[in-house]
Amino acid sequence: xxxxxxxQAQHRHCDELLAQAEAAARREDWTACAAASAAFxxxxxAHLALEENGLFPAFEKATGMSGGPTQMMRIEHAEVRELMAxxxxxxxxxxxxxxxxxxxxxxxxxxxxxxxxxxxxxPMCERAVPEFAGQL
Numbered sequence: 001x002x003x004x005x006x007x008q009a010q011h012r013h014c015d016e017l018l019a020q021a022e023a024a025a026r027r028e029d030w031t032a033c034a035a036a037s038a039a040f041x042x043x044x045x046a047h048l049a050l051e052e053n054g055l056f057p058a059f060e061k062a063t064g065m066s067g068g069p070t071q072m073m074r075i076e077h078a079e080v081r082e083l084m085a086x087x088x089x090x091x092x093x094x095x096x097x098x099x100x101x102x103x104x105x106x107x108x109x110x111x112x113x114x115x116x117x118x119x120x121x122x123p124m125c126e127r128a129v130p131e132f133a134g135q136l
Contacts, residue, residue, distance in 0.1 A: 018107060
């Protein structure tokens with residue numbers, strides 16, 4: 001599989017985990033919420049690390065672009081991490097309203113972020129560093 005297909009599948013997987021965590025919070029099923037939330041955070045962090053430590057540096061080296069789209073994605077990754085910290089705080093407090101609010105904000109941010117990656121950055125990466133697909 002190529003970069004776009006593989007990374008898009010990771011996005012969908014993380015989206016599903018976030019939806020599971022939100023649904024559990026709405027039911028106030030804190031055990032299920034904690035499990036889904038932990039999986040979402042872990043898998044999202046793994047995805048972000050793959051981008052920040054692998055794909056983005058490979059793209060930047062191949063293209064000479066270090067201040068372009070990858071820099072913007074890193075800024076958005078920091079925002080995602082802040083919101084994930086908010087999820088953990090709401091979970092610890094068992095505050096369903098706060099947790100759901102964080103989920104809704106994260107969902108909007110991730111939808112916009114993922115669209116940029118999937119429609120712009122990943123196709124650029126496939127052209128610049130097609131060999132990176134073998135590392136996914």
